[in-house]
Amino acid sequence: MLKYVLKRVLFMIPILFGVSFLVFAILSFTPGDPASIILGNGATQEAIDQLNHELGYDLPFLQRYFIYVKDIVTKFDFGFSYRTRLPITNELMARLPISFRLAFLSILLACLFGIPIGILTAVKQYTILDTAPTIVALIFAALPTFWLGMLLLYAFSLKLGIFPSYGATTWVHFILPMLGLGLPEAATMMRFTRSSMLETIRQDYIRTARSKGAPERRVIWKHALKNALIPIVTIVGIDFAALMGDACGTEVLYSLPGLCTMIINGIRQKDVPSVMGATLLLTALCSLVVLLVDIIYAFIDPRIKAKYSGSRG
């Protein structure tokens, strides 16, 4: 099992290098050099050249990339912001918990609602307990997260005044963003769980279980559920990554000072290091979650577990 975890961790390294290179390359296309952005319109060409030299911007592209990565790896230093001249690392660390909390709460909400309801609808197929949740999920899965966020804001902040409409100081501030981001995800998860469960119930081994005289409840919980959950686990990992990106709209809407708003502000102000740092951190976080999910997956699925535990297979 350790071998599997190790293999997955090692596999992550080239991916992170690839992503950092990709982001670095894309953002290098951004028109304008850092010095002209920092110094503004009135600066002389000499001053600009001088500052660009100090920043190392006159070095070749690959060398700049190498230095950037080296600083991150050896010193955990993401450079400094063109705008504020402050270290990016500090800002990243301040914003990371907010983004993570939002994404984590939303995916938790999605799992807590999506998976059990999905199972229920599959088990009660063709009854009202199936059709009603399925229709609701169909609608919720189609809602843009930022629009649902607006509706919640309108109803619960503006009209009812129950929840605050901006800020991230207490956990109450996270309820509306969590609902806005998590409910569509819960709907997607429910739809997926339902079809996974239905697919599993049709399998031959379920018939085998029934042929032994197993009562329906045992057939569902002991025989079907674990098999149906295996693909769902991977979806949770993939969707967590997507959620991180979707959080952009939600963060903007609720003025949450997370990593997404950092990226957006960075793009507006042509602050390339901010954009790069936040993008890299978010991607690394997603890769970590996917890794975690893969490991959980291996524990659930004996086929993978056995492959790496050294026994016969």
Add this chain to the structure above:
Amino acid sequence: MTSGTTEPKELMLEVKNLTVEYQSDLETVHAVNGISFSLAKGGTIGLVGETGAGKTTTALALMRLLPERTGKIRQGDILLNGTSVLKSSDKELMLLRGETIAMIFQDPMTSLNPVLTIGDQISESILLHNSQGRTPEQIQGRVDEVLNMVGIPPARKREYPHQFSGGMRQRVVIAIAMACEPDLLIADEPTTALDVTIQAQVLMMIRKLRDRLGTSLVMITHDLGIVAQTCDNVAVMYAGQLVEVGSAKDIFNRENSHHPYTNGLFGSIPKLNERVKRLKPIPGLMPDPTALPEGCYFSPRCAESANMCLKARPEVYVKGEHKIKCHKMRNVDGYVKEEAEREEAERG
């Protein structure tokens, strides 16, 4: 092999005019069309026919395991030890399944749950039918016993299905079915998915288990060789009907009259003791079960078909235990229309 039974024996299984349809929103598949047969306690009947003849559907109907929404038993009855399976409640069914009636499934690759150890899968039915109140240790002991019986080292019970080869998995499937020593075992093409060498082993094992435990057996197969080896009664199935039923002696005796389809089946297997230039396959295909022919279902493929075969459904003709559902039998000496015979029996 026991000869045709003259003394009345207790019946294990009695199927009366069983009719099963698969109903989808687009069409109705007539999978089983009024079949009747019976099986004495300790007896073995072979259900023979091509793929799609309705053999597996019959087996699933016996266990009431047809797909809930689409598979419907339209007519008939199934008596197990004299009690109707069709009228049983869900609870009664659960008690029957596994303990009284068990099934060996066709495909060992898909019939085992991939995330449970084989030990768990075998012990499950023992656990579910634990009227003797066995302790967990005793249950594990029984699992070891069953595994030994099918030739798998008990130490492997903690392994998962994917760690076994196809033949070994089929043994596991058999072990699951035999775990509670059922009175009636349905073996649905238990060897089709296996290599020829393994086939012989598995068959031998099923026969041994049957002889040792006195289990009644319904052997479903398309292989006449298997029937000859294992069964004392044979039912030939075609397009959801039994076209010929009888003792193995009746069916395998080439001197007897047979249904043209049975003759066709024998024509398509090679014989060791005869010189045959060419094997004769049965021409054509089984009729579409959503649109069955008007007359005899076999008539479109039958070399002997006459005008009447295309128009009227044939009656069943009986001689002793040998039953044939074919128009041509009305002129054969010794065979009586089944209904006439029944009326006579009722009068007498």
Add this chain to the structure above:
Amino acid sequence: MTEEIVFRKQSGAKEIWRRFKKNKSAVVGLVLFAVMLVACFIVPLLIPYSRVTQQSIRNKFAPPSIEHLAGTDHFGRDEMARLLYGGRMTMSVGFLAATLSLLVGGSLGMLASFYDKADNLIMRCIDVLASMPPVLMALAIVSALGANLRNVIIAIAVSRIPAFCRVVRAAVLGIVDQEYIEAARAGGTSDFRILTRHVLPNCLGTIIVQTTMNISLLMLTAASLSFIGMGIQPPAPEWGSMLSEAREYMRSAPLLMFLPGIGIALVTTELNLIGDGLRDAFDPRLKT
């Protein structure tokens, strides 16, 4: 020979259509979708574009009336005209981006599945692309290229390439492994012919279903980019940017916030219904 194959394909399409028609919710989705297509692509031809941009400060936040069916926005522009033109924009971006993404990602997937040598290289690159959240990737690309219609389409198309590539690769691999492909190869059929004659027709179903599902995802991505101000730029109407503008006036004019959102939600629901229906129609085995 050719005629026979064409004939078979047609009957396949007919059969799929017959199964699709049986699915009530899919048909409802299709009909509603057709209505919205007409509304957003035909009706704007009858309304001059000036109605979309013409401001009238005196008449801002006007309630719905005969002249302005959905009222007016914060600049006094006709909301109905903006909704219809905006819908055309959102849907076009979705369709174009999905097509682009399918062409690039699908070709890559097909190459990867068909040539073992290319497989490793392509799939490792796709792994890198896929490890970035799609919206973030689109953001990065838009920021590098600049926010305009063309770049937004490119950006969101690229963000979806990994998904298309993986789907097509898996679908083709399932077919390439079949024995009839082996047989065709043994018979000396060229790779191109195998691809176009045997592989493509057989994985068409999967590809069509996935594309339908992805159009709605891409539309959502486009709308959220516009919403955060990194997509289609005002004054061009687009549902996402209209929502972004409406956000400021949520208190005084909630209608402006409801309508574009309902538009997006309706189109995505319809596309999901159609996608579900197509999936069941292509693969009746999956239907329960």
